[in-house]
Amino acid sequence: QSVLTQPPSVSGAPGQRVTISCTGSSSHIGAGYDVHWYQLLPGTAPKLLIFGSTNRPSGVPDRFSASKSGTSASLAITGLQAEDEGDYYCQSYDSSLNVWVFGGGTKLTVL
Amino acid sequence: QVQLQESGPGLVKPSQTLSLTCSVSGVSISSGDYYWSWIRQPPGKGLEWIGYMYYRGNTYYNPSLKSRVTISVDTSKNQLSLKLSSVTAADTAVYYCARVQYYGSGTYYNDYWGQGTLVTVSS
Numbered sequence: 001q002s003v004l005t006q007p008p009s010v011s012g013a014p015g016q017r018v019t020i021s022c023t024g025s026s027s028h029i030g031a032g033y034d035v036h037w038y039q040l041l042p043g044t045a046p047k048l049l050i051f052g053s054t055n056r057p058s059g060v061p062d063r064f065s066a067s068k069s070g071t072s073a074s075l076a077i078t079g080l081q082a083e084d085e086g087d088y089y090c091q092s093y094d095s096s097l098n099v100w101v102f103g104g105g106t107k108l109t110v111l
Numbered sequence: 112q113v114q115l116q117e118s119g120p121g122l123v124k125p126s127q128t129l130s131l132t133c134s135v136s137g138v139s140i141s142s143g144d145y146y147w148s149w150i151r152q153p154p155g156k157g158l159e160w161i162g163y164m165y166y167r168g169n170t171y172y173n174p175s176l177k178s179r180v181t182i183s184v185d186t187s188k189n190q191l192s193l194k195l196s197s198v199t200a201a202d203t204a205v206y207y208c209a210r211v212q213y214y215g216s217g218t219y220y221n222d223y224w225g226q227g228t229l230v231t232v233s234s
Binding site for chain 2: 092
């Protein structure tokens, strides 16, 4: 069981907007540690989508955005495209365990 | 263009030591600007942080694996390595190496990853 909780799956039609939540506790997200988001597509290297809770690396489309509040964070994808289909993971730091922690991952299906 | 590529045996016997290498190109490990990490993903499960290090030798390991893990770098070859001893079937996973950026306030993130390599532990 992962320290950060994500929904196992989300889906949406092309062009729609979906959100993926990442719920933690006062040991990590709630303690003020930033959240980072990664995209894992089959057969490719994982890709950094968001760092520092809200920042997009250069080259990541502005269709991807994220926010953080309290003990939770959220990734939003607008204008869904077939190429977005894959797995998405959040990551933070747990100060009580002294480890990087990941969410269990969310499988995005583009209908 | 920063690239990372994992390599090593795809099959390891139980109780033996898993050894992987990550070849880095496009950036020097000894530049001192980054840390370097290993992360794994068991089949059908989520990501698990193994550990990371700085080229000067400072290492940081997941407490759950610390007694069995060694991460090191060979700056002459620009390579990162992972050794995991006394493996069991639970260590079967895709192993990734990644470059680590320090964001501040104790926060680190992985900005470049290798494609990963599947290691199966089986007799």
